[in-house]
Amino acid sequence: MPRTGERGGPQTRAKISQAATRLFLERGFDAVTVAEVAREAGVSSVTVFKHFPRKEDLLLDRQVDAADVLRSAVRDRAPGVDVLESLREATLRLLDERHGLSGVADGAIPFFRTVAASPALIARVREIGADLQRLLADELAGDRDFDDDGPLFAAFFIAGYATVLVQTASWLIDGGEPDVVAADHRERLERLFVALRSGVV
Known part of the structure; x- marks a missing residue:
């Protein structure tokens, strides 16, 4: 039984x-x-x-949520809103909500410490990132704004977002004041999207 x-x-x-x-x-x-x-x-x-x-x-049980965010940013954007702006809006919304995917949610510090201490978790995080990159590239296939550059854009976006998250995690683990780190996180996200628009789209 x-x-x-x-x-x-x-x-x-x-x-x-x-x-x-x-x-x-x-x-x-x-x-x-x-x-x-x-x-x-x-x-x-x-x-x-x-x-x-x-x-x-x-522990790393948010992959489905992350995939849904990416799909929605591509498929459900309003008329006249391009993919990059839709992704920007989605990531800033996660930040404002202190969502579990934002990197600044309540309880993020012990979570980041646990991940950082485990090679198995670090390896799995990288695998998940690669899976999300492929998913985003597939969603962009055939989008005329990207032509054949969808895979390149997906690689840049996922790597850039991961870089922002890793820096935020490092500062929180080192004792950074959460609100200050969150404000800096927002600034780095904005710089990421400026760079993506200037260099890719």
């Missing part, structure tokens, strides 16, 4: 994610096993892997 509360669905996934995040932030990613996460969440290890095929994704 399934253990208590072990039915599938978003609630089970959320419960597993919350348990895993709590353990990882307390003890470090590499020190916690999937079996311990399962025990903490009240499910089996099989159920954990049903929802999270990779251990790293128990």
Whole structure:
């Protein structure tokens, strides 16, 4: 029989994610096993892997959200708004909302410390970045504003955004005042979009 509360669905996934995040932030990613996460969440290890095929994704569980942001920026932009401006609006909106993808959300500091301490998590972050780059390039395929430069633009945008995030993470880990770091984060994002418009589009 399934253990208590072990039915599938978003609630089970959320419960597993919350348990895993709590353990990882307390003890470090590499020190916690999937079996311990399962025990903490009240499910089996099989159920954990049903929802999270990779251990790293128990903590790095925002890839679907990030993909949705990119797709929406390309597909759902208002008439007369180009992709670059739509991406700018989307990223600044994440920042204003202190969204989990923004880099300045509440709880970001222990999250960044945990990722920085684990080579496995760092490697997975890079894989996710490459996946998002391919997704954005695919979304831009055939867009007349880019001709054949969609893959190049996607590479520049994802690398640039990652660079801004890494710098923000570094300053927060080093004790930077969050509001000051967030303001600087905004300035660096704006410089990124100026550079992209001048150099690519």
